[in-house]
Every structure is written in structure tokens, then in C-alpha cells.
Amino acid sequence: MAVEIRLSAAEVARVRLALSPLAETVLGVRAALGVGGHEVHRPWVREVQPVLAQEPELPLLRALLEGCLPSFLFPVPQERLPAFEAELAGLRVMDPAYVAAECVAALGAARAGKLPGPAVLLERVADALTRCHARLVAPHWGRMRAVLEADLGRRAVALVDGGVEGLFAQLHGDVVWREGELVVHGRRRSGAVWTVEADGHGLILMPSVFGWPDVIVDYSPRTAASIRYPASGVGLLWEKPRATPAGLTAVLGRTRAALLAELGEPLSTPDLAARLGVTASAVSQHLGALRGAGLVATRRTGRTAMHLRTRTGTALTAEPLG
Known part of the structure; x- marks a missing residue:
């Protein structure tokens, strides 16, 4: 089924980007339950499933997440990088009538009727x-x-270079922009179409780790329409860091030694940030020190800076002969 999101000119001007740690938690739990997610998350799923099995509300979470996802679990972020606690506070004060209606819409009246009342449900969830x-x-x-912030950076550049049309064009193969209308095609290409009205609130685009590789649309937004799309770089997320000689870590520090270990191939600053799990600004600072020591070389192509170990840097990362 396709989803059409209708956007007026004023709403196009309100398109923005954001992250949602609450949504990642919901989708992560769903992946750990074996319902959603992708094989790329298998290392993480194997690690967390024994922990999730100890969750006392596991039956309730399973009941909510095994089928269609109720929209109340995905409140729209009020800022670009909200804290999990802030999003959770918004979830706790949801309108009970809205929660009840969303449970019926997603689960059906029979299954929704087996859930606790909406006020108790919100507290327990x-x-x-x-x-x-x-x-x-x-x-x-x-x-x-x-990974998510690096993706936001790429989308921001796409918006600057190509406007909203350029941003939508790079978002995902299932997302198509036509004048005033954004069409998201589902996995099953049927003739059915669901229309979403932004109602003057605009559209929020959110990269997702655990939603990957699917595009997730809120079918019944209360405020802004929203799309969660697969973040770039997820394939590298669960890779184990490359080993570095202990002596090199002791001299350079863990992050700089790890940077040198990664830079056996040309990588951009966002790529390095995603691999190491640190911010792009921190990567830039460490790269500056490594360049100053002659261990890393940087070459800029257009807006992208690519980094690579020098011969001296490569010699330092080699394991010492026994």
C-alpha cells in the first residue's frame, strides 16, 4: 500500500530533521522480539535477548509491538536532538482517548480490549x-x-545543495516527491492508497537504526506528519572495533589509536564518527593532532574531506615483531 502525504507550500517550508531515542527504543524492542528489524542487527539482538527476557512487562510489550504499531508510541520530537527522558515525559501525558483509539486502530477491537485501561497502559509502558x-x-x-547524526549531516547538505526536492530524492528508493505530494510506497505494491494530511504542521524526517531498511510513516499524525527512514551507515554499527597495539593506545590514547586503525582506507569525518561512536567534532579534533604529527593525510573533494593514514601512521599500527 502506498501512502500519500499532502504538503502545501507553507508545510514544505516546515520540513525539518530530528532524532528520536524513544522511537529507537520501541523499534529496538520490537527487533529483539523477533518481529521487526533486519539481519544486520543480529549481533545486537543476540546480546540483548537474554536481558529482554527478564523484563516483567514483556507480555504487554509483545501485545503492542507484534503487529501494526500504535502511533501513540511515536510522539513527534519537539527538537532536533531530544533527550530520551523528555520524549518519555511526553508519552506519559498522552490523551487517554487518543491512546485507546490508536490501540483499536492498530490491534483491532478484540485485542485492544484485552489491554489495561489507557491511563494504566501508559504508565506501565x-x-x-x-x-x-x-x-x-x-x-x-x-x-x-x-550514525544518526552523521546521517542528519548528509541530509542537511542535500537540502542545501538541492532544496527539498533534492532532499527527498536521496531519502529512500520508496519515497517519491511530486509537486505538493510525497508518496511512500510499501513493500507490497498494491493499488491501495492511504492519504495523510499534514494540516499545516509540516513534516519531520527522522533517520532510524532499528527501522532499517524500511520506511515508517505515521498514518494518523496529531501534529506534524512524520517519516522514519533508514539511516546510512547502519551496516557498520555492530562491527567490532579493529584491534590496535596496546603500546600505541597507551601513547596516543584510545580514540586516536582507533582512528589510525580505521584509516587503512579513505574515510570521511562522519564515517569515522559512526564507526567509533563519537561526535564528528571530536573526530576532527583528534584528526588535527594526528595530521600535525604526520600520521594522517586529508584530501578535500568538494564538501567532503577524506582521511587516510600516512606511511608513518601505517608503520605505527603494525604489530611489533616478536
């Missing part, structure tokens, strides 16, 4: 997601956030 975030997502959030 919020508490469960707090625990799941702390135990499943937070230990990996540094690397995840680096």
Missing part, C-alpha cells in the same frame, strides 16, 4: 521502555547517535 532503554539501548547509544 513508559516504565517498561525506561528499563529497556537503560538496559538494551543506552549502552550502545553513543555509536547509534553518531
